[in-house]
Amino acid sequence: MAEVSLRRVAKRYGSFQAVENFDLDIAHEEFVVFVGPSGCGKSTTLRMIAGLEDISDGEIWIGERVVNDLPPRARNISMVFQNYALYPHMTVRQSQGFGLRMARRPKEEIAEKVNRATSLLGLQGLLARRPAALSGGQRQRVAMGRAIVRDPDVFLFDEPLSNLDAKLRGQMRTEIKKLHEKVRTTVIYVTHDQVEAMTLADRIVVMRDGRIEQVGTPYEVFHTPASRFVAGFIGSPPMNLIDARIVGDGQGGLAVAVPGGPALPIDPARFVGVRADTEVTLGLRPESIAPEGMGGPIERPYGFAADIGLVEPLGSEALLILALGDVEVTARVFRPGPRLAPEAGVRFVIDLNDLHLFDDTTGRRLDRRSE
């Protein structure tokens, strides 16, 4: 049971900076997800917390202790690896109890804790089996069981679901979430899958090139992405990001002009510091664009006509590829009808309250909206 704090943590390999200036406080029992593309430093950071990588700079605290120089076994953590890392020569029962045996706990206690963990994960029938005789999902569960048994202060998960097929991944995602409800422990979870991040996290840490791009709740990173990168990374299908230009709207206000397309009026009160004749990146979520009458409730509608070039039906929803001026954008329609098809001159509506603007050079978010 512990908080985890990282203070200006860095990892360097020679001149390469894998992680730089990583500052984060994780609360007791919080479920934090590190997410980012491969090579962003998320796994390296997790492995530094585990003690599997040296820390080049900064401090890592677990509870009341700085753990920088403690070996993994002294940190009271447990870890679930991407490839499960089950001991091939041990049965499920043996590998579940291995950590407790290493800690020289009494036999009865080991048996009791193993039983508790295995029944929590539904592994009772598999205790005598070795990993080779288990399916992927079962191995995953055994790996989690081994982690739970020891009552660690912190659970570390390193891409635990990436080796599973899509269906099983969804099931295990739910199980991990349920498990966290039952075993209230601090969790740090690494994934490159933004859906996992969104569904599991209390707070998401979006990383890129060894640095934190944004820390926030799933709601915050989705609705107020701090940068163009976060905007493009979180959300599926990704936000439409359009190179656009701020122009005067002719009545003293400002608008953001899509190349060869409409100029969308912007709210001067919200977009503080935006000036005319500057380049910006305009971000539009696919669900903020919809054919008239087919979208959700819209606060500040802006209507325009566009050609639907392509329809991608997904069952409960459909993606429409349409031309907004010279730019191709994706729109998302919920509960599409059976006859949605490419068509010219369809009326679309954009919700002007859902515009995102990002600085063209820094990529940082331009508005000061906080929801």
Add this chain to the structure above:
Amino acid sequence: MSVVTGAGLWLIRLAYLAFALFPLFWLVRIALTPDALLYSEGTTLWPSEMTFANFAYVLEQSPFPTFFTNTVIVSLGTAAIVTVLAAGVGYAFSRFQFAGKRAVMVFLVITQLFPLVMVITPLYQLLAPLGLVNTRVGLVIVFTAFNLPFAAFLMHSFFEGIPRELEQAAMIDGCTRFQALIRIILPLMLPGIGATLGFVFTAAWSELLFSLMLISSEDLKTFAVGLLSFVGRSGVDWGQMMAAATLALIPPAIFFTLIQRYLVGGLTAGAVKA
């Protein structure tokens, strides 16, 4: 997709088997042929009479049992020492980054490039002042030196086949690195250890060149050198020599039977990145 299938494939296998095993067959055939018939009968597939006299002579009247014992001591000693050292080297190569690692690995490969004949004289001069010429210990040292590089690479590839996460999981589970090595890695390395033991044992078992150069005492000779004692001034006693050779084949045959299922794994280990 295979070009040759069914019966054709079996024909090729049988042909290869006959080709590979014929010398062995001939060895045994000569060993079982009475001396008198060896030349008089000409080349026949099987002699008209069989005898175990050659085997009896080799076991009871020749110094072959001494040679045999020497060879067992030297081969087992070499295999054990090389395997332990190679395990250490392989583990270090596989798991640790250290300055000069590449250089050491390249250097090990280079040692394998020299024809062994080149080093006979310097080696002799090196061992003589140390009193290691004409000793079994000297042979074990020399064999160890020559077999270690390859064995180390073999062990390295076996260690590479064991995911690092297993040790890391064990270290998180409360092990020190050494405990993780002993409790988790070692049991998984048994096939690799068996394969390495087998390779080194066989190499030492059949070594002739250095045994011949370094051993002069009759009672310290290995069987490979001992076989030559059947070559006399007046001629070669083929029957006894083949009988001795047949007997010498038995230990490696037993050894390989025991480890053969590991050997296949040993040859492919490291071929696929785990």
